[in-house]
Amino acid sequence: xxxxxxxxxxxxxxxxxxxxxxxxxxxxxxxxxxxxxxxxxxxxxxxxxxxxxxxxxxxxxxxxxxxxxxxxxxxxxxxxxxxxxxxxxxxxxxxxxxxxxxxxxxxxxxxxxxxxxxxxxxxxxxxxxxxxxxxxxxxxxxxxxxxxxxxxxxxxxxxxxxxxxxxxxxxxxxxxxxxxxxxxxxxxxxxxxxxxxxxxxxxxxxxxxxxxxxxxxxxxxxxxxxxxxxxxxxxxxxxxxxxxxxxxxxxxxxxxxxxxxxxxxxxxxx
Amino acid sequence: xxxxxxxxxxxxxxxxxxxxxxxxxxxxxxxxxxxxxxxxxxxxxxxxxxxxxxxxxxxxxxxxxxxxxxxxxxxxxxxxxxxxxxxxxxxxxxxxxxxxxxxxxxxxxxxxxxxxxxxxxxxxxxxxxxxxxxxxxxxxxxxxxxxxxxxxxxxxxxxxxxxxxxxxxxxxxxxxxxxxxxxxxxxxxxxxxxxxxxxxxxxxxxxxxxxxxxxxxxxxxxxxxxxxxxxxxxxxxxxxxxxxxxxxxxxxxxxxxxxxxxxxxxxxxxxxxxxxxxxxxxxxxxxxxxxxxxxxxxxxxxxxxxxxxxxxxxxxxxxxxxxxxxx
Numbered sequence: 397x398x399x400x401x402x403x404x405x406x407x408x409x410x411x412x413x414x415x416x417x418x419x420x421x422x423x424x425x426x427x428x429x430x431x432x433x434x435x436x437x438x439x440x441x442x443x444x445x446x447x448x449x450x451x452x453x454x455x456x457x458x459x460x461x462x463x464x465x466x467x468x469x470x471x472x473x474x475x476x477x478x479x480x481x482x483x484x485x486x487x488x489x490x491x492x493x494x495x496x497x498x499x500x501x502x503x504x505x506x507x508x509x510x511x512x513x514x515x516x517x518x519x520x521x522x523x524x525x526x527x528x529x530x531x532x533x534x535x536x537x538x539x540x541x542x543x544x545x546x547x548x549x550x551x552x553x554x555x556x557x558x559x560x561x562x563x564x565x566x567x568x569x570x571x572x573x574x575x576x577x578x579x580x581x582x583x584x585x586x587x588x589x590x591x592x593x594x595x596x597x598x599x600x601x602x603x604x605x606x607x608x609x610x611x612x613x614x615x616x617x618x619x620x621x622x623x624x625x626x627x628x629x630x631x632x633x634x635x636x637x638x639x640x641x642x643x644x645x646x647x648x649x650x651x652x653x654x655x656x657x658x659x660x661x662x663x664x665x666x
Numbered sequence: 667x668x669x670x671x672x673x674x675x676x677x678x679x680x681x682x683x684x685x686x687x688x689x690x691x692x693x694x695x696x697x698x699x700x701x702x703x704x705x706x707x708x709x710x711x712x713x714x715x716x717x718x719x720x721x722x723x724x725x726x727x728x729x730x731x732x733x734x735x736x737x738x739x740x741x742x743x744x745x746x747x748x749x750x751x752x753x754x755x756x757x758x759x760x761x762x763x764x765x766x767x768x769x770x771x772x773x774x775x776x777x778x779x780x781x782x783x784x785x786x787x788x789x790x791x792x793x794x795x796x797x798x799x800x801x802x803x804x805x806x807x808x809x810x811x812x813x814x815x816x817x818x819x820x821x822x823x824x825x826x827x828x829x830x831x832x833x834x835x836x837x838x839x840x841x842x843x844x845x846x847x848x849x850x851x852x853x854x855x856x857x858x859x860x861x862x863x864x865x866x867x868x869x870x871x872x873x874x875x876x877x878x879x880x881x882x883x884x885x886x887x888x889x890x891x892x893x894x895x896x897x898x899x900x901x902x903x904x905x906x907x908x909x910x911x912x913x914x915x916x917x918x919x920x921x922x923x924x925x926x927x928x929x930x931x932x933x934x935x936x937x938x939x940x941x942x943x944x945x946x947x948x949x950x951x952x953x954x955x956x957x958x959x960x961x962x963x964x965x966x967x968x969x970x971x972x973x974x975x976x977x978x979x980x981x982x983x984x985x986x987x988x989x990x991x992x993x
Binding site: 402403412415416417418419422423426427499500501503504505506507508509510511664665666 | 700737739740741758759760762763765767769771772773774775776777778782785786787789790791792795834838
């Protein structure tokens, strides 16, 4: 019998989105080897080079390091959040434009019962999986260095990466889906990712910046993630500021998700 | 899963389908604009179950825009469109579940192997993994790609890629197969092999809607077609009807030296129903080409080369628009 109905209701919606699982499994099977190697080795190199070796030269009292008793403990959570950001920039720039432009994969997906929102959400699901697997590895690598004051803190830091990742993934997806050429990526790599990586409190306390720059750094998405991850790792949880960070990241994720779907729908309707 | 799929050889019409109408595509005053550009300017089209229907026209005639509206991926700007009795605006996913789409540019995933492209795609239609594996093997056989199942897409020839794209479009056993310029860019041998596949599908009862700017393709494949030009329909009918209505039975083509055609046209104008002057030849539209040719010779004219042939859709298009199909 031919298809006359589609699964309906909230679970029907999910079950249609779930139809993209095999696509992403197949893609991952072709690419996981490279990503596993880098996601294990990169954190180790960073933690050793910056935390242990560079940190060996830094003798600053805990009060000046946001409550961290050594530079290693200060920088490691920052590196985790920064890694999440970089991974998401990688997953939502060239791959998105590639699926639009070079291989027309999205176009072939929406020629089926799938819709744009389901295609976007399935891909965000894949990115969430990538963030989770990279974060688990990073957290496990950091644990022997005594970076986490508690198991709960490590677990919390894991979930913060997921939220931080989505807060970056959705607006960048929206941006990439609207781009005509990949030159637009150079702009956001240079003007957003690298400055945020260097100046959003991953490597030094924000108070070291001039007052104006400090305020700018405090409104970046990465700072919200860095501060949350650091508070959880060090056990210096401060509920009011944590709630501000969490609300910021949730709003950015949801607004970005709406924009991403709209942006890709416009692109594919042309 | 709420449904199962018959094999490709099963009759396409299923009992109990609510939209069991014979109108597969129904359009009235259909329009598509992009900003101030009118790609499709109010066309009326009806495609019936089991027929092969063509949109013939040059590049930029609005064929692809029309196809994308029928495929329920591009919103209708104005007018009425029903596909399988449903409105693409509200029932897009339901319509797309019963269509097979072969786009103009291959949209195969190069990260996936040949067979994987079919497996993954079948899942989008809700086929079980087991069903999709069986169907994929059947379609690889149909597309003569069984021994390429594990190959990379990038290693396939153009004709193989197109056959794989058509196989992918058939994964859900569609009631309508939409083909946008199916043989553009293929060599003659690959084109004939593809026509053979499409012909077999048509014999099995699949409704085929295709666009083309090749008149021979339209003549080979289409039961009925519309000639499109600048977003509008210039004529409609079977290939034979269109030729009868808009052209003569035969055409005598005369080639003279470069630059002489315009001047010589006046000397042969009375020998044919109509004379077309092209930069490289004169075309005399006549019922009996050989007789006309003898008369041309009788007037002492000595063309460098002559050709008498039957009228084609190319001649129909030239008559209707004053231009040729392929630039």
